[in-house]
Each structure stands twice: as structure tokens, then as C-alpha cells.
Amino acid sequence: MSAVVTEQETVREGAFGNAVALSCRECGGRVELGPSYACPDCFGPLEVAYDFPAITREDIAAGPANIWRYKALLPVPADIEESPNTEPGFTRLLEAKNLAAELGLARLWVKDDSTNPTNSFKDRVVACALSAARELHAKVFACPSTGNLANAVAAAGARAGIRTVVLIPSNLEQPKQVNSAIFTDSLVAVEGNYDDVNKLAQEIAAEEEGWAFVNVNVRPFYAEGSKTLGYEIAEQLGWRLPDQIVIPVASGSQLTKVHKAFQELVKLGLVEEKPYRIFGAQAEGCGPVATAYKAGVDAIRPVKPDTIAKSLAIGNPADGIYVLDITRSTGGAVEQVTDDEIRAGIVLLARTEGVFTETAGGTTTAVLKKLVETGQLDTSLETVIINTGHGLKTLDAVSGQVGPRATIAASYDAFEAAGLA
């Protein structure tokens, strides 16, 4: 593990807000806040632990219309808004009456993270990682990625004025390369697949001093950013929890953090305690958690991904076991859908609610539909689905599905003759 903090430097008081330690999810052991991600005793994953003061709804409502309204609940300093960042979050929570009617649901909402600064939920986690990198005096802000994360890191790094290095597989589609290279002159193409790129990132993190890899050595801080999705949903519902929520599963981190957020809000007295069910959404081409869920087992067997939902294509999901635990204990489920169902899910969400989602959101929408059709979801209860990214990033998935209804000459007669009047 790299020493992000060089020996000459110290971390300032309050650098991580109300966070007090990193705590092991397996053995509960605690280590000092810093660039660590695995428990020194049992190698379990570390997550941020807090000592929260009293926090009121009014305190939060008085904050800005971005994730920093929840800064007291995140591992960031009280003056976080003064450091340049992309100011993500507080995205739309849309009541989805058309989609609800289509599927026979009593009440449905879409939390739409496609309108974040670089058009995915990754802006939330990267903003928290950036704060940690800054407070730990990192010299370089970096990540291995194939898409959404690369965009978010490159943009946040540019705005923060920190040297940014983004590693991608060299065969990545050109549009995705442009969408990162526009922000940084240090986009590095690596010969190999994403696993090769990821391995190289781990090696660099171990060799170099002062490199903060958002999803490697500052991962515990990074992952906390996903809690803001949970906070926002509760606040935007009028400070209450939904009955059911459907969340896409890649590493599984987001699902576990939304659950953590709901639990924190209850403990802080910001929402009333109530039962809620959490559902996970995967693609059949990469459904290791769904497979384990259906088999009723705890062990997750890694798979080799083969799906159009590339942002969900993690074959060996780090938080998979926690996803199983949360979905089972809350009375939810983990379901999976085919690539054709994903494409249909993208079109369904667009046609009913005017939201253009990427393949991950198509997966979530298709899984919602399947959960209803198979009776796993209670249609009489209030449900939320999370749209994690923008359809403009995965245009190819649907470009063969939709197009003009007709091509006509530029005259009213032609318009009428085509049956359009």
C-alpha cells in the first residue's frame, strides 16, 4: 500500500470531518484514518466510522444544492465547499407516474444521476475521494477505468488543479477516450483488458509515493460518496424512507452505502424507522450476485463478464457478500436480465419518463419490470429505482432499436400522405 502522505507532512485537524477511524467490516477492528483499505489483522475491507453530532433537517436544508449539504455525514472537512470540486449531487427525484402505470405499481420514483457533472453517480464518490487525496497531500489523482469513473476523475482533477492520471484499456471506444482526454493530458492507454489495467494501478499505488488511486488506496473515502444517494432520496421524499428500492450492482458498493445512509438517517432521528426492502439489479452476462442469491448460497463464484452493461461488468464483486446479506435481511432480492431486456429497459424508461439512461439504468428498469412480473416486488408499496448514468455514453446499445418513423419530402402534402397529420 502506498504512502500517500509523505513523511514531512501532517494531516490537519478536522480533515475528515466527523469521521473518527477506519473500521473493519469483518472483525470490527479500527485503524487510523488514512490511505488504508484492508484490515491489518484480518484483511477485511475497511470503511469509514463516525462520531456524529446532533444534526437537524434544517441544518441540511440550509446547505447548497449538492452533496455538501450532507458534509457533516461524510469524511470531508467543514470547509469542503471552498476547495474547487465538481459540486455533484442533489439530482432529480422524478415521480414516474407513466412507468408506474405501465408496470402496475402504486407509486414509483426515479432517482436520476445522469444529470451529474460528468453524467453518472461516479461524480459523488470521486468528489469524496478528491477531498481525501487533498487532505492526505496526494500529488497525483488517479484511477483505472473503462468509462464513467475515468470521466469523473479527469474532470474533478482538472477543476481541482491536481495532476491527474487516468488508465484505460487501449481498445476502448474513441468517444469514451475523448470524454476523458478532453479534461486531462495524462490519459494513458494500456495494452490489455480492464483487469490488466487494474493490476497495473495496484502496482503503481504500491510503488509510487503520493498517488491517490480513487478506487484503490483511498477507496474507503471514495465509497462513502454513494451514501448521498440515500440521503437525497429520503430528503426529496420529504424526509422519509421508501418501502422498496432497486439498485444496480457492479462491485455492490453503492447498494451497501444506500443501506448505510438509511440506517444513519434513522439513528440520527432524521427519518422515522420503518421496514424497507432493497433489491439488486444485474445483467445475466455478469450476474454472480444474482446467481448466488437464487442458489441460496453465501459464496459468490466469479464470472467472466459478457454483457452490454459494461459499467456493471465486474465479475468478482468486492461487496457481493454484503449485497446478499442486505437484500436477504431486508426482504429484497437480486435479479438479473438479458441484454435484450436491458435494451428494452432503456427504451421503456425513455418513452415513459423522458429519461435517457445508459445500459446500467436499462438493467435496473428491466429488473424492476421482472421483479413485478415474478411477484417479488410488492406493487402496492412505494418504490424507488436509481438511474446511475447517461444514455449518451452508451448510444450504440440502442442505436439499432430506435430511429425516425418516416422520411418525407418537405411539403405538407407529403406530411399528410404519411399519415402524420
Next chain:
Amino acid sequence: MSAVVTEQETVREGAFGNAVALSCRECGGRVELGPSYACPDCFGPLEVAYDFPAITREDIAAGPANIWRYKALLPVPADIEESPNTEPGFTRLLEAKNLAAELGLARLWVKDDSTNPTNSFKDRVVACALSAARELHAKVFACPSTGNLANAVAAAGARAGIRTVVLIPSNLEQPKQVNSAIFTDSLVAVEGNYDDVNKLAQEIAAEEEGWAFVNVNVRPFYAEGSKTLGYEIAEQLGWRLPDQIVIPVASGSQLTKVHKAFQELVKLGLVEEKPYRIFGAQAEGCGPVATAYKAGVDAIRPVKPDTIAKSLAIGNPADGIYVLDITRSTGGAVEQVTDDEIRAGIVLLARTEGVFTETAGGTTTAVLKKLVETGQLDTSLETVIINTGHGLKTLDAVSGQVGPRATIAASYDAFEAAGLA
């Protein structure tokens, strides 16, 4: 002009909020609120006139984080939030310290409308047009467009559950077609260029009953949506006006509406009166207003557009004369830049602030730079620029400009050898 309201139907009380009439910008004559856009006496353009009640900052702050927080200042009913719409607006106002330093400006902000629901400011105007269409009992919600407007209309129509027809030139790039067709099964490709499509739209509007063309017969309502850019900038600056603002000019409507918004805020006592200078930004390949400005004349000579800034490519801008008037009377200017400067402007904004803009925003950024370099802008004053759309929509403009810094083997040695460590 079409009769959007059919004979059997009446417009409900309060359908247009505090709006009281449509008023002619030329002769000042007034006509009843309805689907009219030209003065029956002098053929001048009509705009919405209001009788505002007292409105406080607190009233506005208590509203939602979208344009409806300003509903009392728009031609929409008090219950507008209950009708499904895309909930646009309240986008980021980013302080741009890096870009300010790069250009030698004391203080600079970027109003970033690329994070709107369909990633351009058009969601604002379309939301207001949709409300008018609804209140006037329109059966069809339509537009002629080549890009951003098509996306916004198709998405808003889907969510509203109203029949939507979007007319585009048949030779439009496939990604732009997909980005509209995803929302509607009534995308219609018309053989010809944008002017042909536009002419057909006017014909349909005249022939058909119940068709609301957002930028034709409900244009006065539509255009009011741009005022929210001005309101938001003032509120996000802490309820004060900037000293200088740079706004892209296509039809010129947005610039005139931001000015109108600032004037209204002063009249309502929501901000202090102060001098401010408004600057317009055009591309050299379509700079009829800039040309007239520089020549010191009032008459705008139409041009045939030839620029990569396609969303600004209106050769005969309807509000050009008002842009001349406002920029001259406030001490601003209208400047134009080349396509190469536009491309450089896109990269400059991305690299300094992490904001990926389309060609229109590249134009605005490049014009800002040129205004500084030519001494037309006072660098000691606080300045705002408006980014009207997302770079993902005009990827081709920069895909030849940016890319990976290096392609390396997947090993630390290769990484080091490439000078990246």
C-alpha cells in the same frame, strides 16, 4: 397561425400565472394570452407581460431546486409542479478560478446548463412551452430542430404523456437522431436542410388544429424560460447581479431574456440596481449580429451559416436587433471567433474547470478570451459566462484534438519508461 385552442375548450383561470397579456415589442400593443406570436397591428414580435405581486427571496428559496422556484415570474400556473415535466434548472454556478487565472480575470463564474435533463438550456424553454401547450389544450407538442431542441421536446413530451412530433433534416447525424428517437416514436426525417424543415413546421402549424410548435406558435411562452438563467445567476451569486456576462447568440432570444430577468429582479427589489455589461458570442461562420455590431449599424444582414457551432447557426436571427440594442446600451459588445478558436475554447474550459461543453460553449469561452485580449472586457470586474450545452453532443468537434498521451504495455516498467512515474 393555428388555433391551438379548439372552440369547445376554454383556458382555465390562472393558466398563465401572473402573466396578463402578450405585448408587442415594437408598438407596445397588447393582445390576449394565447397561441399568438406576431402583433396583429405591426407584425412585431410578442412577448409575455406580467402584473407581479410582491415576491420575496424567501418565497423563492422555499421552492424546489429547479426553475419552478421562480414560477411566480413565469407564464405558468401556480400548480405547475403537479404536472409531469422534466424539472430542469437550478444548474451549477461554478466559480472558475483556474480559467480566471489563465485569462487574467479578477473573478469568473461558469453557469453550467450542460447538466440539465437533456443536457442543454433548451429544457428550460421547453418546460415553459409545455405548460402553455397543456393550458391551451394542445393535442400535439412539436418542433423543427437539428439537435438540442429536438432532445428537449421529445423528452418533455414523453414524460408529459402528450403526442410529440419532432421534425429533423433527414441527413442529421445518427447519434443526434438516436438522442431524440429514444423518447418518441414520431421523429420525422424531412428531406432538405433545416430551413426546409422549419418552413414545413410553419405550414403544419397553420393547417392543423391543436398543434403547439414550441418555437413557432407558443414561442412567447417558450422564450420566457430563458429568464430563469438570469434569476439563477443572481440568486446563486447571493442575490446580486454580475458586472459582466457573456452569452452565446443564435436567435438572440436567450441574451434578451437574461437582460429582462435582471431588470425584473431590480424592479421587484430582489437585487440592488447596478450597472452591468452584456456581451454576445457568435461564430465567424455565422456572425451576422457581431458583424452589424462592429460596423456600427442597426440592420442585420442575413448570412448562410458555415461553422461547427451548429446550435448557434441561425443566419437570420429573430432577436438580433434587440441583442445589438442591449449590448450597446449596457456597454457590452458582440464578438465572434473562428472554428479553430471554438475548438480551443472547448479544450480550455475542460482542462481548467472540468466542464465539457459543446461547440456553443466553446464559442462563448473563446469569445471571453478574445474580449479580454482585445481589452473590451474589464478584467477587474466580476464576470459570468453561460455554458448552454454538453460536449457529448458534439464529440466530433474535438475528437481529433485530444487523446491518450501514450500507449504502454501493462507493466510498471513500461509505465516508468514512458516517463509517467
